[in-house]
Amino acid sequence: MMKRTYIAEALKLTDQQVLVQGFVDNFRDSKNMAFLVLKDITEKIQITVDKGSHPELLDTLGQLTNDSVISVIGIVKQNDYVKLHGVEIEPVSIHIESIAAPLPIQRKEVPATKKKAAVERSSIDQRIDYRWIDLRTDENQLMFKVQTEMVNCMRQFLLHRGFLEIHSPKLIGAASESGADVFKVQYFDRDAYLAQSPQFYKQMAMASGLERIFEVGPVFRAEKSFTNRHTTEFTGFDLEFSYIQSFADVMHLEEDLLTDMLEKVKLKYGDQIEEKFGVQVVVPSLPFPTVDLHDLYQELERRYHYTVDESEKGDMTTEAEQLSYRWVQEVYGHEFLFVTGFQADKRAFYHMRDDKGHSMGYDLIWRGVEITTGAQREHRYDILKRQAEEKGLGEDVKFYLDFFQYGCPPHGGFGLGIDRLTMLLLDLTIKDAMFIFRGPNRLTP
Ligand code: 4AD
Ligand code: MG
Secondary structure (H helix, E strand, C coil): CCCECCHHHHCCCCCCEEEEEEEEEEEEECCCEEEEEEECCCCEEEEEEEHHHCHHHHHHHHHCCCCCEEEEEEEEEECCCCCCCCEEEEEEEEEEEECCCCCCCCCCCECCCCCCCCECCCCHHHHHHCHHHHCCCHHHHHHHHHHHHHHHHHHHHHHHCCCEECCCCCEECCCCCCCCCCCEEEECCEEEEECCCCHHHHHHHHHCCCCEEEEEEEEECCCCCCCCCCCCEEEEEEEEEECCCCHHHHHHHHHHHHHHHHHHHHHHHHHHHHHHHCCCCCCCCCCCCEEEHHHHHHHHHHHHCCCCCHHHCCCCCHHHHHHHHHHHHHHHCCCEEEEECCEHHHCCCCECECCCCEECEEEEEECCEEEEEEEEECCCHHHHHHHHHHCCCCHHHHHHHHHHCCCCCCEEEEEEEHHHHHHHHCCCCHHHHCCCCCECCECCC
C-alpha cells in the first residue's frame, strides 16, 4: 500500500503518483468527464476523470455522493485550465471508504440562479445537531487551526516565563465562584459540585510554593443564560502567580500575553481570517487603556446619554460593556479596555479589597465583551475568612481557607475564556465558536 500524501503536499508533486484521501467536497458528473474536488484538512485538489479512457471507474463514480470519503491514487498534473491551483490529479484508482447519505443540513446559503431558487442556510441550532458535518467547512476548520495557534502561543509564552502547568480536579466539595450557578452532582452517597473555575486550586498552588502556574481546562456554570456569549461549559485559560506587588502586575502580564499571541496569530493566519471571516486581526498597542468604572459610567453618560441606576454602578452592565467598545475606540483607537474599581461586594470573596471598598482587580473587555476577570487575592487568613463569611460561605470553604493558615505568598491571577476569545477574534457567536456548544437546552451531540 502506498503512503498517504496530504493534499497541500501533493499539489507540489507534479507528474508524480500519489495517494490522497479525504471528503468529496464537490462532484460534477457529465457525459464524458467527471470532476471531483477532494478535501483534506490541509487543502483541496481536483480529480479529473476522462470517462472514455477509464471504463473501470464508471461504477464507482455512479455511487459517489458529496461528502463521501474516498482514497485516490493518481498522477499530479499541472493544468492552467483548472481553477483550483492550476493542478489536477489523473486517477489510476478511486476507492470509496464511506458513502455519505444526503446531508440533513444546509451548511451554506446557495444564492438563486435563473433555473433554481435560493437554498437557505440551516440555523445554527440545526447545524449543531449535526455538528460533525458542519465542522467540515473551510471556515470551521480554519477556526480550530486558529484556536490551536492561540492557545499554543499563550502556553509557550508562559512556559518561557517559568510557569508550570497544573491539572486540578473538576469534581469538588464546594462552589468556587458563587453558590447560584453551580452544578450539583451525585457523588456516591453525597453531593459534589462541578468546578466553576480552578480558582481554589490555583491558589493552593501558590500556598504550595509553585509560584507561577496556569491551567487550561473545562469550567462549568449552571447559568440559564440565552445570549450569544454564555455557555454552561467552556474552556478556561487560568493563571496565578506569586510575589506580585499589585494587581497591575497581573494586568501587565495579560496585555503582554495577548499582544504576543495576536501578533503570532496575525502572522500565521491573518490573511486567511480576513478572507474567510472578513475580520482584520489587529495587534494591539501597549499599554492597553485602563479606566475606573466610576469614570467610565460618567463618560458613557456624557457622550452617549447612557444612564443606569446608582445601585448598578458598582458592576458593569451588559450595555455598558458594549458601549465601552465604542468609547475606547473613539478615545484611544483601541479594541481592549481594562476596567478597574469594581465594588467589592459585587466581586468574588477572594479578591483583595482596598480601603475604599473596591476590589483590587479588573475586567478586561475586548470588542465590547468581557474576556477576563483578574485580581490580587486576599492571602491573609483572618481577612479572607471574614470576607467568605460575609458572603455566607463558611464550613464549605474551610478546606480552602486552610490553604492560607500555614504560610502563603501574596499573589494574583486571572481567568480568560478561550471560547470568547475565539468568538471575538472571528466575529462569531459562542455557539459557532465552540467545538460543541453546551447550553441549558443542549446536552447532545
Ligand atoms: O469572570 P469569571 O467568572 O472569573 C473567574 O472564574 C475567576 N476565578 C477569575 C479569576 O482568576 N479572578 O470567568 C472568567 C472568564 C470570563 O471573563 C469569561 O471570559 C469566561 O471566563 N466566562 C464565560 N464564557 C462563556 N460562558 C460563560 N457562562 C462564562 N462565564 C465566564
Ligand atoms: Mg467576570
